[in-house]
Amino acid sequence: MMMLRYEFDAVLFDLDGTLIDSTAAVRRAWRRWAEEEGVDPALLDGTAGKPAKEIVAMLLPPERHEEGLAHYSHIATHDLEGVVVLPGAREATEAVGEHKAIVTSCSRDVTAARTAAARLPVAEVLVTADDVDKGKPSPTPYLLGASRLGLAPERCLAVEDTPSGLASGRAAGCTTLGLGEPGSLDADLVVPDLSHVRFSVVGDKVALTVGG
Missing domain, CATH: 3.40.50.1000 (HAD superfamily/HAD-like)
Structure with a gap:
C-alpha cells in the first residue's frame, strides 16, 4: 500500500x-430511557451521532424536555459496562x-x-x-x-x-x-x-x- x-x-x-x-452502553441507555419514558425504541433509529438534547427534543413534548434529558444523563453516566x-x-x-x-x-x-x-x-x-x-x-x-x-x-x-x-x-x-x-x-x-x-x-x- x-x-x-x-x-x-x-x-x-x-x-x-x-x-x-461505548456502542453497547449507548444502546442500553437509550433503550432503557425509551422504555421508561414510554417512547417507541424504533424512533431512535438514525439518531447516531446526534446530541442527546436534540434526540430528547425530537421524541418528547416541550414540557418534558428538561426532565427527559436529565433522565438520560443519569442513565448514561451510570451504565458504563463495556x-x-x-x-x-x-x-x-x-x-x-x-x-x-x-x-x-x-x-x-x-x-x-x-x-x-x-x-x-x-x-x-x-x-x-x-x-x-x-x-x-x-x-x-x-x-x-x-x-x-x-x-x-x-x-x-x-x-x-x-x-x-x-x-x-x-x-x-x-x-x-x-x-x-x-x-x-x-x-x-x-x-x-x-x-x-x-x-x-x-x-x-x-x-x-x-x-x-
Missing part, C-alpha cells in the same frame, strides 16, 4: 465510536499532544463518565453538547473546536465514525478522516480505526501518515 502523508495544525477527535467503544478505548486511540491522542481537541455530541457529564471508564485522559480543549446550540451535523461544534485552539478549521483534521459527524466536520471546512469500512462513509480518507494511521508532531504541525 502506498504511504500517504498529510500535515495539519491540529486534530479534532470525536469521542464515541472514534476514541472509545466502555473501552478503541484500537490506536490512546496512541493517536498521545502522539498529537496539545495539538488536539475532543468534539463530542455527549454532554460534559457523560463525556467525563465515559472517558474515566475507558481510562482515557480528557483533552484540555473539549467541546460538548452543552457548549453549542446546534449539534452535529451542523458545523458549529467543529468551528468551536478550531476556534478554542485558535486555529482555522481548514487547517484541522476532523476524525469521525458517523455520517452526521463527518458532515459537521466537512461543513466546518475541516479535512475529514472517517473510521469504518471503505465505501461506507463520505470522508476525505477512510480507515478501519486509528491503529491504521500514525500521528506525529513535526515542529508546530501534526503529521498524519496512512499506509506504508
